[in-house]
Amino acid sequence: TLAAPAIAQTLPTLRWRLTSSYPKSLDTIYGAATLLSKYVGEATDGRFTIDVFAPGEIVPGLQALDAVQNRTVEVCQTALYYYIGKNPAFAPFTTLPFGLNARMQTAWLYHGGGNELQNAFLAKSNVIGFAGGNTGAQMGGWFRKEIKSVGDLKGLKMRIPGIAGQVLARLGLVPQNLAGGDIYPALEKGTIDAAEFVGPVDDEKLGFNRVAPFYYYPGWWEGGPTIHFVANLPAWNELPRPYQAAFEAASAYANSDMLAKYDARNPAALRRLVAGGAQLRPFPQEVMDAAYKENIALMAEISAKNPEFKTIYDSMLAFRNEEYLWWQVGEYPYDGYMIRARQKG
Amino acid sequence: TLAAPAIAQTLPTLRWRLTSSYPKSLDTIYGAATLLSKYVGEATDGRFTIDVFAPGEIVPGLQALDAVQNRTVEVCQTALYYYIGKNPAFAPFTTLPFGLNARMQTAWLYHGGGNELQNAFLAKSNVIGFAGGNTGAQMGGWFRKEIKSVGDLKGLKMRIPGIAGQVLARLGLVPQNLAGGDIYPALEKGTIDAAEFVGPVDDEKLGFNRVAPFYYYPGWWEGGPTIHFVANLPAWNELPRPYQAAFEAASAYANSDMLAKYDARNPAALRRLVAGGAQLRPFPQEVMDAAYKENIALMAEISAKNPEFKTIYDSMLAFRNEEYLWWQVGEYPYDGYMIRARQKG
Numbered sequence: 177t178l179a180a181p182a183i184a185q186t187l188p189t190l191r192w193r194l195t196s197s198y199p200k201s202l203d204t205i206y207g208a209a210t211l212l213s214k215y216v217g218e219a220t221d222g223r224f225t226i227d228v229f230a231p232g233e234i235v236p237g238l239q240a241l242d243a244v245q246n247r248t249v250e251v252c253q254t255a256l257y258y259y260i261g262k263n264p265a266f267a268p269f270t271t272l273p274f275g276l277n278a279r280m281q282t283a284w285l286y287h288g289g290g291n292e293l294q295n296a297f298l299a300k301s302n303v304i305g306f307a308g309g310n311t312g313a314q315m316g317g318w319f320r321k322e323i324k325s326v327g328d329l330k331g332l333k334m335r336i337p338g339i340a341g342q343v344l345a346r347l348g349l350v351p352q353n354l355a356g357g358d359i360y361p362a363l364e365k366g367t368i369d370a371a372e373f374v375g376p377v378d379d380e381k382l383g384f385n386r387v388a389p390f391y392y393y394p395g396w397w398e399g400g401p402t403i404h405f406v407a408n409l410p411a412w413n414e415l416p417r418p419y420q421a422a423f424e425a426a427s428a429y430a431n432s433d434m435l436a437k438y439d440a441r442n443p444a445a446l447r448r449l450v451a452g453g454a455q456l457r458p459f460p461q462e463v464m465d466a467a468y469k470e471n472i473a474l475m476a477e478i479s480a481k482n483p484e485f486k487t488i489y490d491s492m493l494a495f496r497n498e499e500y501l502w503w504q505v506g507e508y509p510y511d512g513y514m515i516r517a518r519q520k521g
Numbered sequence: 522t523l524a525a526p527a528i529a530q531t532l533p534t535l536r537w538r539l540t541s542s543y544p545k546s547l548d549t550i551y552g553a554a555t556l557l558s559k560y561v562g563e564a565t566d567g568r569f570t571i572d573v574f575a576p577g578e579i580v581p582g583l584q585a586l587d588a589v590q591n592r593t594v595e596v597c598q599t600a601l602y603y604y605i606g607k608n609p610a611f612a613p614f615t616t617l618p619f620g621l622n623a624r625m626q627t628a629w630l631y632h633g634g635g636n637e638l639q640n641a642f643l644a645k646s647n648v649i650g651f652a653g654g655n656t657g658a659q660m661g662g663w664f665r666k667e668i669k670s671v672g673d674l675k676g677l678k679m680r681i682p683g684i685a686g687q688v689l690a691r692l693g694l695v696p697q698n699l700a701g702g703d704i705y706p707a708l709e710k711g712t713i714d715a716a717e718f719v720g721p722v723d724d725e726k727l728g729f730n731r732v733a734p735f736y737y738y739p740g741w742w743e744g745g746p747t748i749h750f751v752a753n754l755p756a757w758n759e760l761p762r763p764y765q766a767a768f769e770a771a772s773a774y775a776n777s778d779m780l781a782k783y784d785a786r787n788p789a790a791l792r793r794l795v796a797g798g799a800q801l802r803p804f805p806q807e808v809m810d811a812a813y814k815e816n817i818a819l820m821a822e823i824s825a826k827n828p829e830f831k832t833i834y835d836s837m838l839a840f841r842n843e844e845y846l847w848w849q850v851g852e853y854p855y856d857g858y859m860i861r862a863r864q865k866g
Contacts, residue, residue: 187566218766219564221532277856279624279657279784286778287785312624313855375851394855421563422767429773433631439624440632442851443843456850464858497863498788504860505801506720506787510658510739511622511856513809515849518842 187416192226192250194405197237197258199356200230204377204437205403208309208430209253212405215426216419224419226251241406245302250411253308256404257338262301264339264478265485268492269294269305271401273340273471275492278310278400278435280499285402288495293488302409306427309403309434312442316392316459317372318384320363323392323459326466335359335371339474340397346470356382363387372397376445377438385454392457396467403434532761537571537595539750542582542603544701545575549722549782550748553654553775554598557750560771561764569764571596589753590647596752598653602683607646609684609823610830613837614639614650616746618685618816620837623655623745623780625844630747633840638833647754651772654748654779657787661737661804662717663729665708668737668804671811680704680716684819685742691815701727708732717742721790722783730799737802741812748779 194213198205206228213226229249231237240252241259257270268275269290276284284290285307298305317336323329330348334341341351352368362368364387371388372395373379385391405427412420450456479486539558543550551573558571574594576582585597586604602615613620614635621629629635630652643650662681668674675693679686686696697713707713709732716733717740718724730736750772757765795801824831 215766215770219763219770221761221763274859274862277852277859279780282777283781283784286781313851315851376847393850394858395851396855396858399855399859416566418564418566421560422770425560425564425767425770425774428777429770432627432773432777435624436628436631439628439844439847440840443847446847446850458854468858468862495785496859499784500856500860500863502721502784502788502791503856504864505738505791506658506660506740507622508853508856508860509803510741510744511845511848511853513739513741513813514619514622514744514841514845515853517619517813518845518849 187220187223187418190224190415190419192224192411193234194226194228194251194253195234195240195243195249196228196230196252197240197254198231199237201381202374202378204434204441205253205309205311206230207437208403208434209405211430211433212308212423212426215429216422219422219426220419224415224422228253241301241303244406244408247408247411249408251405251407253403253405255401256305256406257401260338263484264482265297265488267339268485268488269297269402269404271398272475272489272492273343273397274468275399276496276499278312280496281310281400281402282307282431283499284492284495289491290495293491297484297488298406299409303406304409304412306405306407306424307402307431308405308427309431310400310438311374311398311403312400312435312438313375314395314398314401315372315375315379316395317370318363318379318388319370319390319392320366320388321369322390322457323463325460326462329463332370333368335362335368335373336397338397340372343397343467343471343474346474347466360384360387375438376442376449380445380449385449385452389453389455390457391449391454392459394459396459396464402431405430532565532568532763535569535760535764537569537756538579539571539573539596539598540579540585540588540594541573541575541597542585542599543576544582546726547719547723549779549786550598550654550656551575552782553748553779554750556775556778557653557768557771560774561767564767564771565764569760569767573598586646586648586751589751592753592756594753595756596750598748598750600746601650601749601751602746605683608829609827610642610833612684613830613833614642614747614749616743617820617834617837618688618742619813620744621841621844623657625841626655626745626747627652627776628844629837629840634836635840638836642829642833643751644754648751649754649757651750651752651769652747652776653750653772654776655745655783656719656743656748657780657783658720658745659740659743660717660720660724661740662715663708663724663733664715664735664737665711665733666714667735667802668808670805671807674808677715678713680707680713681742683742685717688742688812688816688819691819692811705729705732720783721787721794725790725794730794730797734798734800735802736794736799737804739804741804741809747776750775
């Protein structure tokens with residue numbers, strides 16, 4: 177260790193505002209924004225600070241991206257697939273049905289060409305994105321009645337937004353879009369028949385097990401969705417490199433810390449849900465296969481209309497197919513053995 | 522954005538040296554050390570630099586921990602399980618046979634009490650550890666002849682160091698410890714009959730497929746080993762908090778970046794190995810079950826003699842059993858469906 181005399185620094189004091197699409201109650205997600213803020217602030221000795229705001233404090237949750245585009249705030253925490261109304265090409269950077277699991281999604285973004293495609297695409301909206309969290313594989317949602325066949329989906333009103341809703345609509349389901357807080361009363365009254373949200377940790381907070389006991393898996397529409405930090409591009413480019421580096425490292429920390437928190441908390445939440453009446457059910461093979469087929473058809477339709485989507489989707493798809501080649505050798509047999517060993521006791 | 526006038530800083534200029542246990546040729550691992558160095562240097566505007574050294578440049582690879590303990594260098598990149606000769610309680614922070622997969626290992630360290638146990642234990646050696654990378658599930662190694670039963674392990678000379686070697690010795694195998702570069706000639710000459718190293722990316726570099734074609738999986742002794750950065754504790758405590766924060770965030774980035782690199786590169790490496798003659802084989806169920814049983818017995822023996830090991834092992838074990846409860850619902854069925862869908866084409 178060579179200690180030199182103190183040197184004068186000329187880095188500016190900067191204060192950014194971050195608006196989150198997620199309420200503080202979803203602390204596993206919201207906590208990733210506060211982790212980013214903490215580490216950026218500490219690493220820069222308090223010279224570059226990021227203040228974190230909940231939805232509604234500056235703009236509503238789903239206007240986070242717009243607020244960053246027009247520099248109302250410098251950065252947001254959001255899921256890019258919320259913005260498929262602007263362009264479906266936002267979606268693959270979060271996740272797609274039958275897409276990548278959490279590790280693969282990070283690997284695609286970091287080392288599979290995903291980040292380059294993402295930021296070339298986002299630059300057109302004047303923003304830049306950073307993977308900042310992942311929930312892991314989500315659950316398939318809560319149903320008031322059991323699903324035994326594809327026919328049981330017909331006419332079913334389910335809270336399921338986005339592309340997954342479009343896939344299920346092709347099987348006769350009627351997708352609904354409700355904010356988190358509105359789901360429970362709608363399920364209780366029977367206004368809707370089913371709802372998906374996230375997984376045990378977050379679902380438990382909303383109490384779905386009391387009104388829609390059948391809890392399905394796997395959540396084939398979200399195998400490992402990335403939550404992003406999205407910054408205004410000119411604001412990002414104005415940052416001194418030390419602040420960019422602190423931000424990049426802290427967002428990568430947030431990216432794996434959120435997943436680690438979900439992984440650490442989901443088992444106990446699942447136990448409590450089952451003790452509280454949740455009945456676990458795998459989706460029938462017939463339902464999985466029908467959804468898989470309709471998803472391929474939907475992706476082809478979107479790709480035919482939208483070359484930008486097609487380029488991104490094709491990259492993700494090629495990466496996925498290669499990853500699962502390796503997974504069936506390296507990871508899956510290991511996990512499979514451990515699951516069976518645990519069951520035997 | 523509020524830009525204030527430039528302010529004077531009083532943080533010292535510090536230069537640390539990092540000695541790695543891994544050669545530059547294993548660039549997936551070594552690259553995590555250079556990533557740490559890059560991000561710490563950049564985030565601190567070049568005031569806190571970490572110079573990275575390969576094994577032998579300062580000390581040999583397996584003396585990395587000692588060099589940090591006596592402050593020959595301030596930090597190293599190593600695997601804690603190399604030091605089971607000092608105390609087997611080092612091992613669980615890297616991995617144990619039939620232990621945690623990569624995500625679970627990070628979740629245990631970050632949010633399952635692992636880091637607290639680790640650093641209470643390491644403080645007795647005057648050091649502090651940071652998860653700084655993971656290889657993912659490793660392969661079960663290369664064999665000159667097929668393994669069809671537990672009996673086939675008897676008398677087999679295999680390069681497999683550490684606790685896994687002790688487990689296999691209980692089944693009659695004769696474990697050997699050879700450095701990476703010595704494995705190929707020993708296999709070629711038949712001095713040894715089998716060898717494990719890491720997985721496709723690293724194994725390919727050593728050319729094992731040409732001399733021991735049977736490539737087994739899963740690598741039940743390393744489901745998701747953590748590579749650590751280990752710092753001298755007084756040196757760490759002397760760091761200003763901004764430097765500690767930059768180091769913590771950068772090591773977390775390295776932790777997930779290494780895994781992402783392995784995940785992105787393993788599929789193509791596996792394809793090339795198979796094209797080059799590697800024949801993939803799952804370990805027979807009988808071999809897996811016998812190893813599982815002997816591992817439990819060995820862990821019990823070590824626990825009986827070493828209460829420090831027992832405390833750490835019990836924490837890991839309880840975490841593992843809870844995790845696989847969740848995995849069999851959330852992750853495993855998702856991956857399983859995707860693997861089967863890919864096989865169907």
